[in-house]
Amino acid sequence: MQGKGTAQRMIEHSYVNSMSRVGHLLDWLPAPLGSIMLLLLAAGIALLFSRVITDALPRLPGLRRIQFIHAIIARLRTTIRNFLMIIAASAALQATTGFTPATMTFLEQAFLCLFILNLGFGIIKTFRLLTDQYLNRITAKEHADDITARSHQTQIRVLRRLIEISFGVLTVASSLMVFHSVQKFGVSLFASAGAASLIVGLSARPALSNLIAGIQIAVTQPIRMEDMLIPNGDWAWVEEINATYVVLRTWDRRRYIVPISYFLENPFQNWTHSSPSLICSLFLWLDYQTPVERLREIYFEELAKCPDWDQDKTSIGCQIADTNAQVISIRLIAGAADANGMWNLGCDIRERMLRRLRTEMPECLPRGRTAIVSGTPDQSPWPDNLVAPPVNRPQDGPYHGPDMPASPPAAMPGRS
Incomplete structure (x- = not known):
């Protein structure tokens, strides 16, 4: 360990000496401007060096086929470059001579703050990459609608x-605590923790309630990724579960x-909570003359041709569900693998049955029946008061044809 520390100090000392020699080349500039240019030069050299590393490392023969290396470099390329630039500039700060002690202290604190921020958010990016790799392995399975897989997706997304x-809040808080003014503010804040906690608690109550609800959702899982829900009467799938809100995707690509x-x-309704399979139910309104046994045979014949039917013969049926004065209601049911299949199955069955x-059986289609009967047995079915008065047509003229009587028809009884 001592040898490793000695080597590190020697490297740092050599780097500072090199930056000092470069700084002497900028003595013709004002001292503060020369120091700023030295820091920018150190950061620029580190940026070029980091570009070489991040671009050449994935092309090495032993790492060229490892997809994870390519993914982590692509995700952390900016973080690695910022990391090297901050280290190079902060190390070169010791070689500057144009800053006042107060400015040097502020720059040291600023570089340390940036280092903590870059490190913290780099860890967050790495954690997200690892969880994304696991989620991709889950979704790449053959059974994409597996409830266990969707449960893991929900838990990982919410908890992540x-x-x-x-961790982001802790990273920002840790980076700001580097500055002495912020530390003093933190001490005064803790001194008045009672009032501050009350104010913060009241103002952040909606956010905190949603965060707690997110933990409950991840544990109890009333909803999961790609669950089929019915909010406000619309079909919607769970597209995204965040810490404080949920994105629902409707069939016409709207988002709730x-x-x-x-x-x-x-x-709320969750149609895929226990299983993605659903029962399709549709109704046909037919005439009383419909032979139900023959209709049932036709239904079974056409159902066997539907590609969206799940082939479960225990869930099919063709029954008279209701009747009224005009028609009978036939209910047809069959199973489907998921919500999309259920909708397509219902449309397909309607088209085939109609x-x-x-x-084959046009007499089964609904029809309207009208019967005109007399009020008493001695009256005609067409009472005189329901018949329109006759039209008096001229004997000669364009309306007089061979089938038209030459004289107006006799007046009906009771009329003049």
Whole structure:
């Protein structure tokens, strides 16, 4: 360990001496400007060096085929470059001579603050990369609608967002505590913690309630990724679960942005909570003359041709569900693998059944019946008061044809 520390000090001393020699070349500039140019030069050299590393490392023969190396370099390329630039500039700060002691102290604190921020958010990016790799392995499975896989996706996405927010807040707080003024403010804030905690608690109550609801969603899982929900009467799939809100995607590509606490405080329908399979139910309104047995045979024949049917014969049926004065209601049910398949199956069955009914049993289609009867047995079915008065046509003229009587018809009884 001592040898390693000695080597590090020697490298740092050599780097500072090299920056000092470069700084002497800038003595013709004002001292503060020369020091600033020296820091920018050190950061620029580190940027070029980092570009060489990040561009050449994935092309090495042993690492060329490792996809994870390519992914982590692509995700952390900016973080690595910022990391090397901050280290190079902060180390070159010792070789500057144009800053006052107060400015030197401020720059040291600023570089340390940037280092902590870059390190913290680099860890967050690495954590997100690892979780994304795991999620990609889950979604790449053959059974994409597996409930266990969707449960893991939900837990990882929600908990990852909560961990990222918590670690991000700690990173920012740690970086700001480097400055002495912020430390003094923190001490005074802790001195008045009672009033401050009350104010912060009241103002942050919605955000905190959604964060707590997110933890409950991840643990109890009333909703999962790609679950089929019914909010406000619309079909919607869970597209994204964040720490404080949920994004729902409707069938026509609209998006609902719903606070995550809504799913703990309000009832809603989840069609895929236990299983993605659903039962399609549709109704046909037909005439009383419909032979139900023959209709049932036609239904079974056409259902076997539907590609969206899940082939579960225990969930099919064709029954008279209701009747009224004009028609009978036939309910047809069949199973489908998911919500999309259920919708397509219902449309397909309607089309097939109507085509067969029109061609083979047109008498089954609904029709209207009208019967005119007399009020008493001695009256005609067409009472005189329901018949329109006759039209008196001229004997000669364009309306007089061979089938038209030559004289106006006799007046009906009771009329003049």
